Amino acid sequence: MAVKTDLNMDGVQAVLRKRAGELEKEFLSRLQQYRIDLVKAREQIMFLEKGCDAAQSAMERARSYVPVIAREYECPNCFVRMGLSGKLFESPEGPSANAMTCRKCGTRFHVETDE
Numbered sequence: 001m002a003v004k005t006d007l008n009m010d011g012v013q014a015v016l017r018k019r020a021g022e023l024e025k026e027f028l029s030r031l032q033q034y035r036i037d038l039v040k041a042r043e044q045i046m047f048l049e050k051g052c053d054a055a056q057s058a059m060e061r062a063r064s065y066v067p068v069i070a071r072e073y074e075c076p077n078c079f080v081r082m083g084l085s086g087k088l089f090e091s092p093e094g095p096s097a098n099a100m101t102c103r104k105c106g107t108r109f110h111v112e113t114d115e
């Protein structure tokens with residue numbers, strides 16, 4: 001469309017520039033919000049990648065778990081969750097008999113008896 005000459009050209013240009021200025025502010029605001037969201041998304045991705053790595057390592061430890069090492073029972077929770085050795089000891093006689101307890105994490109494992 002050709003520029004109309006019967007309108008005040010300065011007035012038209014001022015209206016158009018004003019609208020462009022509004023759009024600039026709108027998109028600047030949008031750009032700032034996208035940058036904030038992008039930083040959050042990158043942090044979330046890093047968190048998920050660390051979670052995947054940790055889960056993969058724990059799964060592999062669970063797969064390689066051996067219940068007895070050097071004639072002592074090993075706690076699967078300590079080994080799988082933390083990669084640490086937790087020795088189990090037999091609970092004394094009483095209501096908690098037939099149980100093994102971890103010295104490190106305190107988890108108790110009840111053992112079924114044949115009686």
Ligand SMILES: [Zn+2]
Binds near residue numbers: 075105
């Ligand atoms: Zn343990």
